Amino acid sequence: MGLGPKVEEKTMFISDAHTISTFSEDFISTTQNSGRFRQYNWNVKRQIKMTTLDNLISKFGLPQFIKIDVEGFEIEVLEGLTKAINTISYEYAVPEQTDNAVLCLQRIMEISDNKVSCNYSIGESMKWALTEWRTPEQMIAEIKSQKFTDKGFGYIYKV
Secondary structure: OEEOOOOEEEEEEEOOOHHHOEOOHHHHHHHHHHOOOOOOOOOEEEEEEEEOHHHHHHHHOOOOEEEEOOOOOHHHHHHOOOOOOOEEEEEEEOOOOHHHHHHHHHHHHHHOOOOOOEEEEEOOOOOEOOOOOEOHHHHHHHHOOHHHHOOOEEEEEEO
């Protein structure tokens, strides 16, 4: 089952590199056009049943942490969430998906009922890139900076 903005069936594009299968055609085109994943193909398609984070919360309860790593489909997953979560992380892929990274943070701010602080990690390092946490506005400026877009990919965190 996949996560998205509503309950439906959606086409998943299965890559020949299993770590980059996705529901996002935009992710495929932008990362192929940039050269990042030019060598991979998403030739296999499967219809997948989708649900929302809100539906999962109704069934299993409110989590303390959500990690979203869905290859360019992050904003759609967050559109299916209307409840504040203590800690959320989501993957970014820049420069190809810079706008998506900003939209995700804006969506998280919309549904958060507390003060939001942000940081990020580069790649799979699991180490904070910033010595001090940022406000969402500061983090958006960071995401749009050349320094950030040179990083490639990693995870943005909201606490």
